[in-house]
Amino acid sequence: MAKTKSKKKISRRKFLQGTGAALAVATAAPGVGAQNAATDSIPHTAIRVTVNGTQRRIEVEDRWTLVELLRDHFGLTGTKIGCDRGECGACTVLLDGKPIYSCSNLAVWADGRSVQTVEGLTQNGRLDALQQSFIEHDGPQCGFCTSGQLMSAKGLLIRNPRPTADEIRAGMTGNLCRCSNYNHYVEAVLAAAKGGSR
Amino acid sequence: MRQQQNTSIAPLKTVGHATPRIDAIERVTGKATYTNDIRLPGMLYARILRSPHPHARIRRIDVSKALALPGVKTILTHENCQVVWGAGGISGGLQYNDDIKKITKHRRYVFNNPVRFVGDPVAAVAAVNRHVADEALRLIQVDYEVLSFILEPEEALKPDAVKIWPEGNLSLNAQNQAQPMTTRRGNIEEGFRTSDLVFEDRYTTAFVHNAQMEPRSCVANWDGDKLTLYTPTQGISNCRSDTARDLGIPPEKVQIICQYMGGGFGNKNQNQDADLITAMLAKEAGAPVKLEFTRKDDFIGVHGRWPTVQYYKVGVSRDGVLKGIQLRGYSGMGGYRKNTGTIGGIDIYQCPHIDSVVYPVYTNKTVSGNFRGPEYPQGFYGIESMMDDVAYKLKMDPVEFILKNMTRKSRDEVPYTNYSLEECIRRGAETFEWKKRWRPQPGSDPGPVKRGAGVAFMAFRSALGRSNAVIRLDAKGHYTVFVGVTDVGAGAKTTMAMIAAEALGVPVSKIEVVWGDTDRCPYSVGESGSRTTIQTGYAVVQAAEALKRQIAEKGLPTGDNVLIGSASPNPTLEGKVRAAFGAHFVEVQVDTELGHVRVLKYLAVHDSGRIMNPLTARSQIKGGATMGIGMALHENLLYDRRNGQPLTAGFYGARLMTHRDAPEIEVIFIESDDGYGPYGAKSIGESSKVPAVAAVANAVFNAIGRRMKDLPITRDKILGALA
Numbered sequence: 022m023a024k025t026k027s028k029k030k031i032s033r034r035k036f037l038q039g040t041g042a043a044l045a046v047a048t049a050a051p052g053v054g055a056q057n058a059a060t061d062s063i064p065h066t067a068i069r070v071t072v073n074g075t076q077r078r079i080e081v082e083d084r085w086t087l088v089e090l091l092r093d094h095f096g097l098t099g100t101k102i103g104c105d106r107g108e109c110g111a112c113t114v115l116l117d118g119k120p121i122y123s124c125s126n127l128a129v130w131a132d133g134r135s136v137q138t139v140e141g142l143t144q145n146g147r148l149d150a151l152q153q154s155f156i157e158h159d160g161p162q163c164g165f166c167t168s169g170q171l172m173s174a175k176g177l178l179i180r181n182p183r184p185t186a187d188e189i190r191a192g193m194t195g196n197l198c199r200c201s202n203y204n205h206y207v208e209a210v211l212a213a214a215k216g217g218s219r
Numbered sequence: 220m221r222q223q224q225n226t227s228i229a230p231l232k233t234v235g236h237a238t239p240r241i242d243a244i245e246r247v248t249g250k251a252t253y254t255n256d257i258r259l260p261g262m263l264y265a266r267i268l269r270s271p272h273p274h275a276r277i278r279r280i281d282v283s284k285a286l287a288l289p290g291v292k293t294i295l296t297h298e299n300c301q302v303v304w305g306a307g308g309i310s311g312g313l314q315y316n317d318d319i320k321k322i323t324k325h326r327r328y329v330f331n332n333p334v335r336f337v338g339d340p341v342a343a344v345a346a347v348n349r350h351v352a353d354e355a356l357r358l359i360q361v362d363y364e365v366l367s368f369i370l371e372p373e374e375a376l377k378p379d380a381v382k383i384w385p386e387g388n389l390s391l392n393a394q395n396q397a398q399p400m401t402t403r404r405g406n407i408e409e410g411f412r413t414s415d416l417v418f419e420d421r422y423t424t425a426f427v428h429n430a431q432m433e434p435r436s437c438v439a440n441w442d443g444d445k446l447t448l449y450t451p452t453q454g455i456s457n458c459r460s461d462t463a464r465d466l467g468i469p470p471e472k473v474q475i476i477c478q479y480m481g482g483g484f485g486n487k488n489q490n491q492d493a494d495l496i497t498a499m500l501a502k503e504a505g506a507p508v509k510l511e512f513t514r515k516d517d518f519i520g521v522h523g524r525w526p527t528v529q530y531y532k533v534g535v536s537r538d539g540v541l542k543g544i545q546l547r548g549y550s551g552m553g554g555y556r557k558n559t560g561t562i563g564g565i566d567i568y569q570c571p572h573i574d575s576v577v578y579p580v581y582t583n584k585t586v587s588g589n590f591r592g593p594e595y596p597q598g599f600y601g602i603e604s605m606m607d608d609v610a611y612k613l614k615m616d617p618v619e620f621i622l623k624n625m626t627r628k629s630r631d632e633v634p635y636t637n638y639s640l641e642e643c644i645r646r647g648a649e650t651f652e653w654k655k656r657w658r659p660q661p662g663s664d665p666g667p668v669k670r671g672a673g674v675a676f677m678a679f680r681s682a683l684g685r686s687n688a689v690i691r692l693d694a695k696g697h698y699t700v701f702v703g704v705t706d707v708g709a710g711a712k713t714t715m716a717m718i719a720a721e722a723l724g725v726p727v728s729k730i731e732v733v734w735g736d737t738d739r740c741p742y743s744v745g746e747s748g749s750r751t752t753i754q755t756g757y758a759v760v761q762a763a764e765a766l767k768r769q770i771a772e773k774g775l776p777t778g779d780n781v782l783i784g785s786a787s788p789n790p791t792l793e794g795k796v797r798a799a800f801g802a803h804f805v806e807v808q809v810d811t812e813l814g815h816v817r818v819l820k821y822l823a824v825h826d827s828g829r830i831m832n833p834l835t836a837r838s839q840i841k842g843g844a845t846m847g848i849g850m851a852l853h854e855n856l857l858y859d860r861r862n863g864q865p866l867t868a869g870f871y872g873a874r875l876m877t878h879r880d881a882p883e884i885e886v887i888f889i890e891s892d893d894g895y896g897p898y899g900a901k902s903i904g905e906s907s908k909v910p911a912v913a914a915v916a917n918a919v920f921n922a923i924g925r926r927m928k929d930l931p932i933t934r935d936k937i938l939g940a941l942a
Contacts (some may be wrong), residue, residue: 063350084350098256099249101481103432104514108870111432139249148247156243159834162842163708164246165432165481171247194878197870199432199482200708201845202838203881 068132072097073141081128087121088112090128091138099139099168103197110196113169113176114138120176122195139168142175150213151175158209162200170196174210183214228829228892228899233721235890237834240713241727242479242706251479255436255511257449262438263292265500265510266352267493268342268359269520270334273368273583273863274383274554277332277341277361285344285358290351293504294359296342297330300499304329306461306489308555308586317464319393325384327555329492329499333366335383335554336583337865338519340492345500345508368863372549372580373528383554383581390556390579400561402575404630410543410572414534417543418609421530424597424930425855426551428523428873429590433481435512435521437493439501445472446501450494451480453487454745456703459737461490466498475737477705484846485589486521487707488747518868522588523856525550525560529601534572539613541624543572546602552579553586560587564598567626567678568606583863585856589747591843592679592905596850596912600930603675603913608926611661617674617917618648618657626678629796635678636792636893639826640800643889644676647824650887651804656820662924667812670819671922675913676802681753681828681901683797685789687741688758690719690766692782694775698723700762701733702755703743709904710835711751717831718756718897722763741785749799749902752831756897761786790895797893799901801825803844803914809922811941814934816852816919818882823911826889828901833888840907841884847911849876853931 064083069076072095081090086105091097091114100123103111107125114123115137123136142149151174154160161167170193177184177192184192189210190203198206245251282294308327309319320326330340342359346352367381374380375388382388389397411417438449446468452458455475463470480487493510501508512520527550534543550560560579610620621644628634648654656672664670689701700719704711716730723730733739743755766784776782806820823840830836853874857866867873892899912930920926925940 082350092256093258097249098252101253101433102255103434103481104870106514106869108514109432139247143248148244152244152247155247156239159239159243159838161240161243161246162710162835162838163432163482163706164251164479165253167246168249190878190881197432197875197877199430199484199846199875200838201842201849201876201881203845203876203878204841204883205838207878 066129068129070131071135073137083127083129085128086124087126087128087131088123091123097138097140101165101168103165110173111166111169113172113196115172115176118176118179120173139171142171150216151210154209154213154216158205158212160202160206160209162202166196166198170198170206178214186211228890231721231898233717233727234831234898235829235833238713238717238727238832239834240710241716241732242712253433253479253481254438254449254451254477257438259438259440259507262507262509263345263347263504264349264352265343265345265497265508266349266356267340267496267516267520268356269516270337270339270341272334272363272365273337274366274381275334275363276366277334278364279362280342281360282342284360285355288351288355288358290347291344291355292506293345293500294342295330295496295499295503297328297332300330302329302465302495302499303327304492304495305465307492308557322395324386324395325391325556329495336585337863338585339554340496340520343496343500345504349511368583370582370584370858370860370863372551372578372582375580375582376578383583388581390552390560390581399576399578400559402573405572407543407545407572407574411534414542415537417532417534418612419532420605420608420928421528422601422604422928423529424527424600426523426526426584426587427850427854428518428856429484429486430870430873430875431482431484431486434514434517435491435493436510437497438507438509439497440507441501444468445474446498447474447476448494448498449476451483451487452477452489453483453705453707453747454489455705455735455737455740456742457489457745458494462494462498465490465495477735480705480707483707484591485593485747488589491521514870515868518873519585519865522557522586524590524597525552525587527562527597527601529562531601531605533605533609535609535613539610539615539620539623541568541570544568544570546575546577548577550577550579551582551584551587553582553584555586556581557586557588558593561594562598562601563594564602566630567676568624569626569631571631584858585865591846592909595679595909596847599675599677599909600912600916603910604916604926604928607917607920616657618644618653621674621676625676629798633794633796636795636797636895637891639889639891640676640678643800643802643824643826646887646889647802647804647822651820651822653804656806658921661921664922668808668810669922670806670808671918671920672804672806673914673917673919673921674802674804675910675917677906677910678798678800679749679902679906679909681797681799682750683790683792683895684744684750684754685787686743686754686758687787688755688762689741689783689785690762692766692776694777694780696729697731698725698729699731699733700759701740702759703737703740704751704755705735705746707746709746709839710832711746713835714752714756714831715759718759719763721898722760723767749904749906752900753896753902756831756900757790758786758788760897761788792895797895797901799825799827799903799906801906801910803910805914805918807915807918807922809919809937811923814937816932816937818848818915821882822885822887823907824887824889825906826891827903827906828896829890829892829899830888831900836888836903837886839903840886843904843907844884844911845876845881847908848915851912851915851930851932853933855931
């Protein structure tokens with residue numbers, strides 16, 4: 022049974038405090054206890070979201086995070102979950118052109134908005150200048166943080182097309198890389214910015 | 220980008236040229252398939268319930284409410300699942316041996332009772348989705364008898380300490396004997412008697428976590444009696460044999476698949492409890508299961524680097540020649556002994572009298588295990604801080620002291636296959652402008668912001684060993700290389716393709732690599748011990764030679780025919796020791812009012828033999844050095860002494876290096892070809908972290924004139940030392 026709930030009722034604080042399941046309790050109608058977790062009774066919301074340029078309509082569970090929607094329901098597994106609590110940036114995507122942690126945003130919050138993921142960087146089979154530069158500078162080692170680094174860099178170049186190395190470090194500091202290839206990522210973004218990122 | 224290459228070795232056509240990864244496009248487009256990206260029809264999701272207590276006996280587990288939750292399919296606990304996790308902790312840290320497994324008194328199960336650390340798995344749930352699985356965990360009722368706990372290894376050895384195992388807290392060795400690990404050479408008393416000066420000190424290192432970006436996950440699927448595991452493992456071959464042994468099924472009934480993995484740095488070696496739990500859940504549920512660790516699960520449920528306490532006593536002549544080195548060390552292993560717990564470093568000094576005794580001790584913390592150079596970064600920090608201090612006390616320049624006392628033969632007797640340590644240090648000191656940056660009087664800079672320089676050096680094993688490779692050539696001229704590597708991030712696939720291209724005399728674009736699947740690939744040691752390139756790379760060269768002989772004999776294949784070359788070499792060193800060498804030079808700036816340390820300049824000089832791919836090799840050096848800075852300055856898994864709870868089990872709390880913290884790392888390779896390995900390749904991956912911690916710590920001393928003896932060197936400690 023689909024119920025449309027106002028997204029305002031789910032505060033960011035409450036969301037960050039709990040896991041998805043705790044959230045289900047917090048947002049369910051009064052009287053729905055923790056034991057009644059069958060999917061049918063979970064509040065749903067129908068949303069419209071533009072993903073990589075294509076408009077999608079989907080009924081989401083209110084407890085789904087945006088990264089859950091992207092990975093599990095749209096099959097866009099390029100976006101990674103490193104911590105699921107807003108600490109590492111592996112899940113960074115662009116929401117209306119701005120980099121956000123998709124693990125720390127609910128899917129319902131994307132209603133009426135536009136999401137770009139790493140899969141949307143390649144246009145007509147042509148790599149984005151950032152992707153090309155990441156390859157040439159050996160940005161990815163294990164590659165798990167790479168999608169997030171790319172989307173963070175993309176967001177940075179949208180608002181600052183010619184950043185300095187320090188501005189890149191500041192802009193991307195929310196994206197951890199345990200392989201610690203920070204030098205190469207910064208060089209790659211600098212080079213892409215010089216060459217002109219589309 | 221500064222980078223220098225030594226051209227004293229004969230250049231090759233492909234090897235030695237900077238080459239982008241052959242799978243780079245997959246890595247930048249999101250197409251690379253990591254374990255958690257796998258989705259099978261009808262797949263269930265699993266979560267693990269972990270002990271909230273550092274030490275407790277489980278009196279009763281009631282799973283009835285959880286099982287009654289709609290969508291819950293299977294729950295495992297110690298009552299219905301008694302699988303032994305061989306690689307997780309069998310006496311002596313020698314986990315891969317069937318004989319030891321039979322006799323050991325200290326055996327780790329996937330679910331244990333008693334539980335021995337906060338995070339010890341208690342139950343696992345498989346349900347229709349992860350939300351239901353999460354909810355089910357909350358409905359499992361566990362009645363614990365809470366036991367007293369102990370966190371620090373020295374305290375755990377006191378007679379009145381609570382016993383984590385019935386035999387006591389000194390971990391048993393493979394013969395069930397409670398004995399420390401000892402290394403002796405000469406006569407230490409003689410060494411101190413012949414010394415002009417003897418110095419003693421104590422150093423400690425913190426518990427730090429591998430914290431690779433990809434949290435552990437696993438997908439298990441049974442097809443009849445055959446198990447397929449998709450899992451991030453650094454070694455598919457060992458993961459298969461471990462899993463088969465632990466589940467009591469033949470190895471050929473286990474298929475391990477690892478296409479891409481998000482780092483590991485040693486904590487994805489071999490099989491993990493997650494693999495066994497997922498396999499058992501899938502078997503019990505009769506459906507494929509995906510187990511996902513949360514980040515907290517990963518921090519508290521997967522191992523980190525063992526914390527240590529190191530007591531040194533060093534005897535030296537007045538002119539700065541080492542006479543004796545004594546180490547008494549304690550390593551905190553957690554509730555199980557997953558790896559050895561040794562403390563490395565003494566061996567890099569030339570010294571006639573050596574006495575090292577290291578106690579691997581059980582504690583009620585998360586288990587310790589392999590992490591990038593398992594016993595070295597912490598050991599090198601201890602011994603190289605100690606020696607740096609001795610140099611200052613003798614009024615010697617630390618570089619001069621190193622040149623006088625560093626290893627020239629392994630253990631002072633066995634020659635190295637090549638030796639370049641002196642060149643690493645001299646060339647590094649010159650390039651770094653050591654004399655300009657180093658302060659003869661430590662802490663002498665005027666004003667509150669002081670600069671200083673530090674140095675540390677290393678020798679790291681580059682042993683040979685067995686591996687396999689198969690190369691197939693078809694009539695269209697395509698070469699397919701089958702190797703049992705995964706790609707933890709170091710770039711093994713690309714390296715193997717380059718080595719094959721070199722050996723076959725064809726461009727890299729002609730080579731396809733098949734990797735990461737035990738049903739398709741022959742044995743490889745996997746990405747551990749910095750030996751994939753050396754061992755599997757050498758097998759690729761040999762397989763290429765075998766294929767060339769086939770071609771010479773039979774001609775190129777036509778039509779549907781193929782030619783296959785294979786090799787299973789197991790080369791040996793003929794009485795020599797093979798090592799990579801290196802030296803790191805660091806300049807720091809310390810704000811003595813804030814206690815803040817900033818790395819201003821960092822130079823890493825490495826002899827890793829011939830560099831196969833300078834592009835990825837540089838990434839490895841820079842990454843290891845940067846990790847080392849983090850370990851030196853801020854990484855720490857803290858525990859609350861009152862209740863045994865981990866306090867910093869997450870990325871923020873663990874305080875990893877970020878974009879803003881990472882300085883530019885300058886890399887110099889001094890290349891060599893000692894005639895072993897593929898074209899003279901030696902180890903790289905781990906060695907880059909080994910001297911980093913000590914170099915940073917020594918630079919801090921030079922800046923502030925206070926020796927920082929406890930890692931990490933946080934602001935509060937610096938301010939405390941200066942107060």
